[in-house]
Amino acid sequence: GQQVMQIPQYQHVQEGEDFTTYCNSSTTLSNIQWYKQRPGGHPVFLIQLVKSGEVKKQKRLTFQFGEAKKNSSLHITATQTTDVGTYFCAVPGYSSASKIIFGSGTRLSIRP
Amino acid sequence: NAGVMQNPRHLVRRRGQEARLRCSPMKGHSHVYWYRQLPEEGLKFMVYLQKENIIDESGMPKERFSAEFPKEGPSILRIQQVVRGDSAAYFCASSPLDRATNWETQYFGPGTRLLVL
Numbered sequence: 001g002q003q004v005m006q007i008p009q010y011q012h013v014q015e016g017e018d019f020t021t022y023c024n025s026s027t028t029l030s031n032i033q034w035y036k037q038r039p040g041g042h043p044v045f046l047i048q049l050v051k052s053g054e055v056k057k058q059k060r061l062t063f064q065f066g067e068a069k070k071n072s073s074l075h076i077t078a079t080q081t082t083d084v085g086t087y088f089c090a091v092p093g094y095s096s097a098s099k100i101i102f103g104s105g106t107r108l109s110i111r112p
Numbered sequence: 113n114a115g116v117m118q119n120p121r122h123l124v125r126r127r128g129q130e131a132r133l134r135c136s137p138m139k140g141h142s143h144v145y146w147y148r149q150l151p152e153e154g155l156k157f158m159v160y161l162q163k164e165n166i167i168d169e170s171g172m173p174k175e176r177f178s179a180e181f182p183k184e185g186p187s188i189l190r191i192q193q194v195v196r197g198d199s200a201a202y203f204c205a206s207s208p209l210d211r212a213t214n215w216e217t218q219y220f221g222p223g224t225r226l227l228v229l
Contacts, residue, residue: 033217033218035220041222042203042220042221042222042223043155043203043205043220044220045217045218045219045220048217088154088155093157099157099160099168099170099171100145100157100218101157102147102154102155102156102157103154104153104154105154
């Protein structure tokens with residue numbers, strides 16, 4: 001069946017250090033979305049990637065879609081305490097595009 | 113523009129009781145998704161609905177769970193005869209139809225935290 005793997009599961013960094021989370025799919029994707037969930041909060045949409053090799057930036061966040069459209073990454077430069085939370089990738093279901101499959105998430109914690 | 117609204121935000125039920133969770137999508141959105149999130153885990157898709165229509169319920173347990181999105185009023189996720197394992201956060205998300213990409217960005221509500229005693 002379709003699998004979406006996210007690594008690492010946890011990441012603890014010093015404030016100011018960089019952070020990267022990776023999302024890998026067992027199937028080729030039409031597109032991928034990224035969400036952030038603060039502790040105790042709800043997922044908030046960050047971005048959607050559609051094109052092979054696409055790179056998008058939002059201030060200190062850089063999102064990349066792999067050339068083969070089977071993997072993606074989110075990189076945060078110079079983390080700040082406001083970046084704390086869990087980052088999820090989300091992909092359309094292989095058997096049903098209306099079904100959204102979320103990765104297991106990467107939880108980012110930061111030492112001030 | 114009000115976001116997605118869910119109520120109640122917290123719900124406590126005893127085993128065997130019924131839980132009814134409500135979701136009002138963003139204005140202009142006609143698509144609603146329900147997800148379940150266990151503590152320290154990711155989001156699990158349950159059901160996708162449009163007005164008066166269940167599009168995909170492949171993530172919904174076959175028994176005790178049902179969902180509806182009537183022509184008027186909020187979407188309802190109903191859990192009958194709750195058990196302790198139903199304790200989780202239940203998130204609703206709504207979306208417009210994204211015709212350009214044929215895939216829809218989702219806007220999540222604050223969730224309902226269900227605790228079954």
